[in-house]
Amino acid sequence: MGVWKDRKRLGILVALGGGVLLLLWYLAPWAVPHRLFGGEGVLLSPFGHHLPQGTLPPGYRDGWLSWVFYPSLVWLALTLVLAWTPKPARKLYLMGILGLGLFLLTYLLFQASVAQVNAGAERPILRRYTLGLGSYATLAYSLYLLLLARLFSPGGLAFLVRRRGVVVPLFSLLLASLLGGVIVAVMKANPGEAKTLREAAMLKLDLITYTYQLLYSPLVNPSGFLQSLLLATPLILTGLAVALGFRGGLFNIGAPGQLILGGIAAMLVGVYLPGPRWLVLPLAILAAALAGGLWGALPGWLKARFGAHEVINTIMLNYIAASLFLFLISSNEYKFFGYTLYLPFKYPGYEARSYEIRPEARIPHWTELVAPGGELSFALPLALLLGLLGYFLTRKSLGHRVLLGLLAGMVGYLVGGFLPGPAVNFGPDLTSVRLNGAFLLALLALLFFHFYVFRTVGGYELRAMGLAPKAAEYGGVLSGRKMVLTMFLAGALAGLAATHYVLGGGIDEYRLKQSLPYSVGFDGIAVALMGQNTPLGVGLAAWLFGILLTGGLQVNLQLGISRELVAVLQALIVLFIAAGGFLPRYFTDPLRAAEVELREESRKRGEREETP
Amino acid sequence: MNLDAAFWIALFFSTLRQTTPLLLTALGGMFSERSGVVNIALEGIILFGALTAAVVVERVEHTLGPGPHPWLPWLGVLSAMLVGGLVALVHAVVSIKYRADQIISATAINLLALGAPSLVLTYFYGNATNSKEVANRLPLWGPEGFALSPLVYLAFLLVPLSWWVLFKTPFGLRLRAVGEHPEAADTLGINVYRMRYIGVVLSGILAGLAGAYLAIGFLNQFVRGMSAGMGFISLAAMIFGKWHPLGILFSTLLFGFASALAIQLQGTEILPAVLVQAFPYVVTVLVLAGFMGKSRPPAAVGRPYEK
Numbered sequence: 001m002g003v004w005k006d007r008k009r010l011g012i013l014v015a016l017g018g019g020v021l022l023l024l025w026y027l028a029p030w031a032v033p034h035r036l037f038g039g040e041g042v043l044l045s046p047f048g049h050h051l052p053q054g055t056l057p058p059g060y061r062d063g064w065l066s067w068v069f070y071p072s073l074v075w076l077a078l079t080l081v082l083a084w085t086p087k088p089a090r091k092l093y094l095m096g097i098l099g100l101g102l103f104l105l106t107y108l109l110f111q112a113s114v115a116q117v118n119a120g121a122e123r124p125i126l127r128r129y130t131l132g133l134g135s136y137a138t139l140a141y142s143l144y145l146l147l148l149a150r151l152f153s154p155g156g157l158a159f160l161v162r163r164r165g166v167v168v169p170l171f172s173l174l175l176a177s178l179l180g181g182v183i184v185a186v187m188k189a190n191p192g193e194a195k196t197l198r199e200a201a202m203l204k205l206d207l208i209t210y211t212y213q214l215l216y217s218p219l220v221n222p223s224g225f226l227q228s229l230l231l232a233t234p235l236i237l238t239g240l241a242v243a244l245g246f247r248g249g250l251f252n253i254g255a256p257g258q259l260i261l262g263g264i265a266a267m268l269v270g271v272y273l274p275g276p277r278w279l280v281l282p283l284a285i286l287a288a289a290l291a292g293g294l295w296g297a298l299p300g301w302l303k304a305r306f307g308a309h310e311v312i313n314t315i316m317l318n319y320i321a322a323s324l325f326l327f328l329i330s331s332n333e334y335k336f337f338g339y340t341l342y343l344p345f346k347y348p349g350y351e352a353r354s355y356e357i358r359p360e361a362r363i364p365h366w367t368e369l370v371a372p373g374g375e376l377s378f379a380l381p382l383a384l385l386l387g388l389l390g391y392f393l394t395r396k397s398l399g400h401r402v403l404l405g406l407l408a409g410m411v412g413y414l415v416g417g418f419l420p421g422p423a424v425n426f427g428p429d430l431t432s433v434r435l436n437g438a439f440l441l442a443l444l445a446l447l448f449f450h451f452y453v454f455r456t457v458g459g460y461e462l463r464a465m466g467l468a469p470k471a472a473e474y475g476g477v478l479s480g481r482k483m484v485l486t487m488f489l490a491g492a493l494a495g496l497a498a499t500h501y502v503l504g505g506g507i508d509e510y511r512l513k514q515s516l517p518y519s520v521g522f523d524g525i526a527v528a529l530m531g532q533n534t535p536l537g538v539g540l541a542a543w544l545f546g547i548l549l550t551g552g553l554q555v556n557l558q559l560g561i562s563r564e565l566v567a568v569l570q571a572l573i574v575l576f577i578a579a580g581g582f583l584p585r586y587f588t589d590p591l592r593a594a595e596v597e598l599r600e601e602s603r604k605r606g607e608r609e610e611t612p
Numbered sequence: 613m614n615l616d617a618a619f620w621i622a623l624f625f626s627t628l629r630q631t632t633p634l635l636l637t638a639l640g641g642m643f644s645e646r647s648g649v650v651n652i653a654l655e656g657i658i659l660f661g662a663l664t665a666a667v668v669v670e671r672v673e674h675t676l677g678p679g680p681h682p683w684l685p686w687l688g689v690l691s692a693m694l695v696g697g698l699v700a701l702v703h704a705v706v707s708i709k710y711r712a713d714q715i716i717s718a719t720a721i722n723l724l725a726l727g728a729p730s731l732v733l734t735y736f737y738g739n740a741t742n743s744k745e746v747a748n749r750l751p752l753w754g755p756e757g758f759a760l761s762p763l764v765y766l767a768f769l770l771v772p773l774s775w776w777v778l779f780k781t782p783f784g785l786r787l788r789a790v791g792e793h794p795e796a797a798d799t800l801g802i803n804v805y806r807m808r809y810i811g812v813v814l815s816g817i818l819a820g821l822a823g824a825y826l827a828i829g830f831l832n833q834f835v836r837g838m839s840a841g842m843g844f845i846s847l848a849a850m851i852f853g854k855w856h857p858l859g860i861l862f863s864t865l866l867f868g869f870a871s872a873l874a875i876q877l878q879g880t881e882i883l884p885a886v887l888v889q890a891f892p893y894v895v896t897v898l899v900l901a902g903f904m905g906k907s908r909p910p911a912a913v914g915r916p917y918e919k
Contacts (some may be wrong), residue, residue: 294811
């Protein structure tokens, strides 16, 4: 009985998806071979409609559209029918894969058609060309079919529920993106005149598609790619700072303040401490971590000692840190009750900024790490390789393995430094991106988080405190001390984020400046939630936001939509993740999730016993 | 620099003005927490309210002309309250119906309040930081030189009113019951969810009012980040005031005084302005650290209720 009900539901879901697909095929352009800077383009659709905005070069042939369109129609019809036949799951798998193939075909034919026009020309004639929503709808429907097929084969729901740490953030991202699309549609008028309702819809859908294409464009463009890593660097660190707090049951909204303190300390050491590079640079980085850590430990202590809630305290400390920061670098002369206090920190001039970091204390630019002196260096790759070998090939306790890995990594770095490499030239597009060694620092922080939280006793206690504070205390965790330590480590991670800006020159100068974007500390909340407080998740989420922020610049330049669109998307993602993606309760509640898994498990066993 | 009578009078009135948004928001926070829902989204809701008031008034002026429209600022106030209530409703739905972590859901709204105003401002004014100045601000009531915005009077009138509502009406009793022991309240036939929705939305309406006061009472435009932590300070004041209207009156007066002092000291040679600005925040931390008696929050606050 259950099987038939399921199959009926599957058929309806497939039909719904197919209907949406058909609608999008009709309403949205399939490809936009040519586009102007402001987003207006020539919209191609197999329903015989070109909206001429700008002109296509005379040689362009759009015959490829029918090569894709008719097979797609047949494919769609097949999926709709097959969903109602017995044992539909396997057939839908096949259809899904076939759909992916169709999308690939669309992509290749479109690229070929553009290449054919661009072939003889000196400068490419068609430069801004993209697929349209109609083609992407094929892709989305294929993925949807694959998902349904998995869901409706035995154990499918348990499969998804077990992966709820991925399902909930991705579904929230999807929801936020849909809502973001609506926002774009409302905020931005159509780029061209539309005579019919369908044309208006076509233009709107194209506008939304192009916005997202721009947002994700750093994925396919080398300098944008580096830029996204650059923006991800502080996000990884502040994301970890928030995630560590969450793991310990503390909500650290204080990352901005901790970052500011880290910046101040890095500036003090970097500007005023003379010495060789091997000494000053590590000291400056440590100072940033220490200062951020202490600033974080303060609300931890206030909570442990007085029971003052850390949320409001960390927020207040953000404002206090901002005041302190301005106090130090916005003027050198202050009056206190008629007495004058002189400070040495502000660099002369109108702008509020410190003196420059001494060259010895600067974190090197990525070109210096990858190719010092214009020659590709093997130091980092070799260090990574030997480090991994050292870690994975030893069979000793964890401490030994990490230590050996580190030692092997250092040996690799030294040896690799001496190997001669080929000369490379990256070109101004790539070298102008201010990605620096702080990115490696962020990756190391991810490793640290993983080992500390999941592989040490201290991390175990931390998680115990987060999951069940009373049980942890009963089990021997000194919760007060643990709270202070957790907040110290979280603050230290946020403090490290400042090294990217101050020591690494992440924005434009090697200074502490008023423009220090300390609000990335708030973005850390979104990163931590999106990454579900795991190191891998935080890394990926930070990179995702790095991509969106980089793309946001293009959206602003080309479409005139404020870059804050990305901030709104972030906020929506946080909101939806908090609501469990509006998914059924077994995706958010571990107990109910276990129930579902057990039920499916027993059903599967039952079926296996019935079949022979 | 002599601290003459003029200084103290200016300080007094400045204190009243600075207290008003804090008082409104803290009373709102009280209703929400008494019903069992933490609402740190009030900070963001103030911003949404301020944005709404400023944009609505400016847009109407844009269509009708600037000429004095005495009703216009009140329209701004009403729309700010409406939007404040709606934003709070989002928080309520997510944290009551979907049982989200109340602090995370509220933080999402605060993050939204950092980004969304820029989108709206860019759409209307092509600039991401502030709205156009409005001509029709809220009027000033009172004798010449000592006139105050009507919302100031309203805020202080709300103190006895909310005391009466909370402690002398069946509604208040139900609200408190739901926040103290929802299971028991449910057994007695009180709709826990509805009471919580009302509490949260009420807090949003009051925070929206505070926002309107900032945008078209205190200033005449919306400025990015103009709430400057007032929502958070209000929550601290609410804790300090022990979730009681009278306590909240005194604690917000303390914070208002700290802010007013900071403003009055600016430009003098007594203390540097950048440091004085941090004064209310430092006071908040000190107060929360327990330079106050023991205070007990509503027993069920922060805990989603499940039937």
